[in-house]
Amino acid sequence: MVKKKSSAAKIVRTKKKENNLVIYQAKNGAIELRGDFKHENIWATQSQIADVFGIDRSVVTKHISKILKEGEIDEESNVQKMHIPNSDKPVAFYSLDVILSVGYRANSKRAIEFRKWANKVLKEHLIKGYTINKKQITKNYDAFMQTVATIQNLLPEHINLDPKMVLELVKEFAGTWTTLEAYDEDKISPMGL
Numbered sequence: 001m002v003k004k005k006s007s008a009a010k011i012v013r014t015k016k017k018e019n020n021l022v023i024y025q026a027k028n029g030a031i032e033l034r035g036d037f038k039h040e041n042i043w044a045t046q047s048q049i050a051d052v053f054g055i056d057r058s059v060v061t062k063h064i065s066k067i068l069k070e071g072e073i074d075e076e077s078n079v080q081k082m083h084i085p086n087s088d089k090p091v092a093f094y095s096l097d098v099i100l101s102v103g104y105r106a107n108s109k110r111a112i113e114f115r116k117w118a119n120k121v122l123k124e125h126l127i128k129g130y131t132i133n134k135k136q137i138t139k140n141y142d143a144f145m146q147t148v149a150t151i152q153n154l155l156p157e158h159i160n161l162d163p164k165m166v167l168e169l170v171k172e173f174a175g176t177w178t179t180l181e182a183y184d185e186d187k188i189s190p191m192g193l
Contacts, residue, residue: 043080043093049102054110063102064094073097 046064050057068075078098081090103114137144 042096042099044099045091045093049094049099052099052110053103053106053114054108055106059106060102063105064098067098067101067105072101 044052046057046060050060053060067073068079073095078095080093080095082093084091100118103111103118
């Protein structure tokens with residue numbers, strides 16, 4: 001049986017010019033979103049959300065209005081108005097919760113691909129009970145090893161975790177970082193921001 005290569009998008013975190021960015025990599029290009037990793041959130045404008053899902057901005061506006069009106073998401077903590085260069089008035093940025101909600105309402109090929117990708121990631125997390133982010137592990141190796149020690153303390157005494165085995169597991173499940181490398185080398189064309 002031949003496995004079909006997934007066309008799902010990837011989200012990659014990076015720092016470029018001291019701004020935290022999240023890159024949503026789809027088949028037809030990359031879209032940069034603002035990452036607020038201190039508060040564990042991602043922010044996008046209506047235009048960027050439209051680009052992510054391949055829909056018109058007016059459709060995004062309609063979905064966001066319904067999402068907020070129905071009380072699915074709290075507006076106060078999920079909408080931020082910010083001044084950006086070359087703009088006469090503040091621009092609304094919407095949190096990851098809003099982005100995801102629009103993605104689950106939108107009816108486009110890219111929205112369907114996004115839902116498949118999001119469902120796969122969520123399912124994997126629920127089944128395995130964890131998610132691995134290779135870059136964060138590399139960046140925070142000591143914290144990772146503390147987590148390994150904590151997990152080891154939770155296991156029955158007769159089970160011993162070898163840190164090298166854990167690192168092999170990380171390598172196996174962490175996937176590739178070709179999108180980040182391509183972005184860093186300006187081999188993909190970003191849209192948005």
